[in-house]
Amino acid sequence: MVILDLFRSVLDEAPVAIVVTDAVVERPGPTILYANTAFGRLTGRAPCDVIGLTPRFMHGRDTRRAVLDQFAIALKACERFHGFLTNYRADGSRYVVEIDCRPLTDTSGRLTNFIAFEREVVRRRGRPAVGASGRFEPVEESHDSLTTILPGMNLFKS
Numbered sequence: 001m002v003i004l005d006l007f008r009s010v011l012d013e014a015p016v017a018i019v020v021t022d023a024v025v026e027r028p029g030p031t032i033l034y035a036n037t038a039f040g041r042l043t044g045r046a047p048c049d050v051i052g053l054t055p056r057f058m059h060g061r062d063t064r065r066a067v068l069d070q071f072a073i074a075l076k077a078c079e080r081f082h083g084f085l086t087n088y089r090a091d092g093s094r095y096v097v098e099i100d101c102r103p104l105t106d107t108s109g110r111l112t113n114f115i116a117f118e119r120e121v122v123r124r125r126g127r128p129a130v131g132a133s134g135r136f137e138p139v140e141e142s143h144d145s146l147t148t149i150l151p152g153m154n155l156f157k158s
Ligand SMILES: Cc1cc2nc3c(=O)[nH]c(=O)nc-3n(C[C@H](O)[C@H](O)[C@H](O)COP(=O)(O)O)c2cc1C
Pocket: 019, 020, 021, 027, 030, 054, 055, 056, 058, 059, 063, 068, 069, 071, 072, 075, 085, 086, 087, 097, 099, 101, 114, 115, 116, 118
């Protein structure tokens, strides 16, 4: 098994939804190059069916433009984006997704791709804690925020 196949098999089975795009931030980019099984479950589409699409296919009426604008600013600045968006599945059902999107660079520091870790969240009941992270909780078992989990996976420098 070559190293790329090894990485792919780890990503394919990861419990968190993972999507990788190219680095083209101007429309119609970015284009999806890879999506794992959990991303298929999240979006209600087969991972192979989203290859070649822009992640905008998940947008809909309640997807907040203000958050997308922050997203676009971060991508253009080659910076990380962490936020919450309302998205839509293939069957039209709506969900709130927590997204941690990071730029990937080659050894010379040139931007090559973006990778996003995503999971469905629901609005926390009761008095919301301060900030967007406090207002939502994951629908699945782990209540750690993505931002807390990812550094522990030692995938990134910070
Ligand atoms: C790796 C990656 C994953 C993304 N995932 C989502 C997503 O799950 N949902 C979403 O609404 N937008 C997602 N986006 C953001 C949109 O593709 C787009 O970049 C955003 O709408 C800002 O561009 P615009 O101002 O041209 O719409 C993702 C972008 C990247 C690079």
